[in-house]
Amino acid sequence: MNNRIELKNHQQEMFNFRLRLFIGMGFALLLLVLLLGRFFYLQVVRHGYYQTLAEKNRISVMPIVPNRGLILDRNGVVLAHNFSGYTLEITPSKVKDLPATIDALAKIVDIEPRDRKRFKKLQAESHDFETLMIRSRLSDEEVARFAAQQYRFPGVEIKARLFRDYPYSDKTAHLLGYIGRINQADQDRLEENDQAANYRGTDYIGKTGLEQYYEDELHGKTGIEQVEVDSAGRAVRILSRTPPVSGNTLILSIDAKLQEIAEQSFGDHRGALVAIDPGNGEVLAFVSKPGFDPSLFVDGIDADSWKDLNESLDHPLNNRVLRGQYPSGSTIKPFMALAGLYYKVRSPTQTISDPGYFTLPGSSHHYRDWKPGGHGMVDMFKSIVVSCDTYYYGLATELGIDRIFSYLSGFGFGKKTGIDLDGETSGLLPSQEWKQKHFKQKWYAGDTVSVGIGQGYSLVTPLQLAMATATLANGGIGYHPHLLMEVKNSSTGQVRKVDNPQAFDVRIDPENLDLVKRAMQAVTQPGGTAAQASAGAPYTIAGKTGTAQVVGMKQGEKYDASKLDERHRDHAWFIAFAPVDKPRIAIAVLVENGGHGGGTAAPIARRVMDYYLLGKVPDPVKVAEPAASAVPVVD
Amino acid sequence: MTRRQLLKRIMAHLDRPLLAGMAMLMAVSLLTLYSAGEHSWDRVMAQGANILVALVCMWIVANLPLHYLMRTAVPIYVVGMLLLLGVLTPLGVTSHGAKRWLNIGVATIQPSELMKIGVPLMMAWYFEKHEAALRMKNYFVAALLLLMPVGLIAKQPDLGTALLISASGFYVLFLAGLSWRVMVGMLVAAVASAPVMWKMMHEYQRHRIEMLLDPTQDALGKGYHTIQGMIAVGSGGIVGKGYLNGTQTHLDFLPERTTDFIFAVYSEEFGLVGNLILLAIYFFVIWRGFVITANASTYFTRLMAGSITLTFATYAFVNMGMVSGILPIVGVPLPLVSYGGTSMLTLLLGFGMLMSIQTHKKLVKT
Secondary structure, eight states, X not given: OHHHHHHHHHHHHHHHHHHHHHHHHHHHHHHHHHHHHHHHIIIIIXXXXXXXXXXXXXXXXXXXXXXXXXXXXXXXXXXXXXXXXXXXXXXXGGOSOHHHHHHHHHTTSOOOHHHHHHHHHHHHHSOTTSOEEEEOSOOHHHHHHHHHHGGGOTTEEEEEEEEEEOTTGGGSHHHHXXXXXXXXXXXXXXXXXXXXXXXXXXXXEEOSHHHHHTHHHHHOBOEEEEEEEOTTSOEEEEEEEEXXXXXXXXXXXXXXXXXXXXXXXXXXXXXXXXXXXXXXXXEXXXXXXXXXXXXXXXTOOOHHHHHHHHHOTTOTTSOHHHHOOBOOGGGGHHHHHHHHHHTTSSOTTOOEEEOSEEOOTTOOOOEEOSSTTOXXXXXXXXXXXXXXXXXXXXXXXXXXXXXXXXXXXHTTTTSOOOOSSSOOOOOBOOOHHHHHHHHSOOOOHHHHHHHTTTOTTOBXXXXXXXXXXXXXXXXXXXXXXXXXXXXXXXXXXXXXXXXXXXXXXXXXXXXXXXXXXXXXXXXXXXXXXXXXXXXXXXXXXXXXXXXXXXXXXXXXOOOOGGGSOGGGSOEEEEEEEESSSSOOEEEEEEETTOOOIIIIIHHHHHHHHIIIIIOOOOXXXXXXXXXXXXXXOOO | OOHHHHHHHHHXXXXXXXXXXXXXXXXXXXXXXXXXXXTOHHHHHHHHHHHHHHHHXXXXXXXXXXXXXXHHHHHHHHHHHHHHHHHHSTTEEXXXXXXXXXXXXXXXXXXXXXXXXXXXXXXXXXXXXXXXXXXXXXHHHHHHHHHHHHHHHHHTTOHHHXXXXXXXXXXXXXXXXXXXXXXXXXXXXXXXXXXXXXXXXXXXXXXXXXXXXXGGGGTTTHHHHHHHHHHHHHHHTTTOSOTTOOHHHHTTXXXXXXXXXXXXXXXXXHHHHHHHHHHHHHHHHHHHHHHHHHHOOSHXXXXXXXXXXXXXXXXXXXXXXXXXXXXXXXXXXXXXXXXXXXXXXXXXXXXXXXXXXXXXXXXXXX
């Protein structure tokens, strides 16, 4: 009985399975028949239509590359634009003997070893069927010569292309960045963002600076042209055309003339300068010295030029404004003073006696003031004017690192400023946790002492210091520095103002603010550390000098600039804003190995302010001399 | 051993009709690759190497008795799942916006490929274990075994592979006797959830579906493939433009012409007649698969053989459907024809199993 039921079940099961298998077979057959139907439709019913498309009129869909958007300064001065020119291009897959072809070409147009090297590099980076440039910017004569002999060179052609040009060249290189050939990494990123279609036909993309940051605004929308091509693939007739949409014009808050004056004022010095409008965070000048020629990168840089730039001791490729991290030196003192007042560790009138050094209780180590013998009795006002180190050693010790950290981070120290550029570094505002994390050590009282005068672990970028100065000038209300002021839509012509809303508020007591501002103003007056550079200004200036040590000194050793190698001399800082009562411009200047801030950095700031506030063009631009032993060592 | 005996030993576990069908498809592959590769032997030789390696693997699998095959089900599935989870860790490699690959130090692998075999194998194994008394619960567990890897693969995102593995798993469920009522219910649920799915899809996946409806919308981007594929197929006509004479192919209009779009090259040069022949070869291979399935001796082998055969048919349909513009572009190669070592290997491992099922059954008593 049991057996029979099992047997029956088995048979039933087999039957069910075979039925389903049969259905599956039917399904597979149905799919194949469906395909057959589709093939019949395409290849018999619609054959004529597709035949026309493919055989008689081979339609090629060609991308039309949009014009890249312009970049202008706040007054409409052109900082980046396009011009058309001819290039000589080779498609390696269509050329039989590449070296021989290039040699033959060299007899018709000028091909330098540099062009050959660049071509080789391009070839290594791209596919054989891509068209690669061997020479850019052909002269009309060269174009004519090649055109006459083109029949000899299958796979070689002349193309009209738009080139990117930066009229201010190295003066704006760190600000604008540059465009360069799209490489595999760029291509992957474009595909990831589903933008690959919009970049068909486009060879260049923003690589650094604003060109990179605002790539989406600048690129525009690629157009489509459907063209008939003959059997050789040449365009015969345009069938339809969707025009491209040019990239938008960027209008920066930068003042090109101001930028130029600032740049030239550095002379042969290396360094950085940032000028900001304190009322809204607009960046007026953005200088990193030395710059470099961005056009080298646009065409694809050859190995030798790259090596020169990359290995130069001057580090021209380093964007000092954004990525240079330096000890702030004494420029931190106004901010430290505000911290002391805020936490009521110091009253404005409280005085200390400065014997020329500071010692921690229970220690014999002398933290020296820059002035041997000291400044005598010093209150807060005087501490800023004469830049008394001893005052701030004590102030920092009494505040303690936690309160210093908390107050200074309110001004943006130790954090990225949030400017509209990529690759910013965050400087370093040390804290107990930071030291524990990086050195596995606890924080010592001695660490705090040097933080008080902007030495020790603390590091700032010129951009951070400029932002903090602008914030102080603006009474504690801060803005992220911003470069883009307006965007002009290329097709509608409409101008869209870029919002840069207030970012933070440090909340400074008006009385405290007034004291610090007055003291900073006194810095620029007779008796102050920046008096010389500010002499004769018809507007009021508030400033603070600073010196950042490059090499440390042993106890009891004396700093003597003349004995030090130029690159081991101190970095010179100057921060300033003007006019004092209604600040319109805030500046941070760093001169690498410039020695004393009042001697080299302050004159640069003065020129920038003179132009911005008075329209005065320095004529001729005088170059600040390196501060060696000729200038007395003051801080 | 004489040469004759050696040959006999080699051929012992190979199914000749299946082998003949495969050989014809591989011949089509090499022939078309020569044309698609602009008369260069590079791709042809490389594909020849792919075929050789895959054939050796197929031979090994075909010679494994069935109980070995069954024993591999759980380990393959577990390793596959671990690798899929591994893709989510920092070892996962992102390319073109999808995280599908895993860096295992010596090489980068795509775990979803392994699951094309691992999932149906595991499900068939599971049904075999519970054959005596199949309940609703068992179907539910089997479905779960399918959905876990499919979910992980869909999240990568790799919708094409996820759908194909879903299909192969569904075939196992179907052949194992999933009730009609449940299937109809699922269909209704699928239709009802379509709007929700649409919302959950990645932008590029939606884009692909939109492009299918109107490829001209994005003539430079994804729509370009579809348009050029259709032009190639349509202009081929009844007898084709002749071998090596496809203008779409040789004027550089066809993208990916050695891989996913190889059918367009074939179809342009050999026309409807060539397509008929190709469909006939595919039908022959599929038919042989069904014969092997129908004669399979155990529950496990029936399910496995049926799933392999139906999945093969699905691959062929999806690829030719996408090139001829009735399915969205999902990146499925034309089985045994498209250039590529991985897909060749995966397919031939499946065929190895079919052959093992066909040639070992007399040795296994049920």
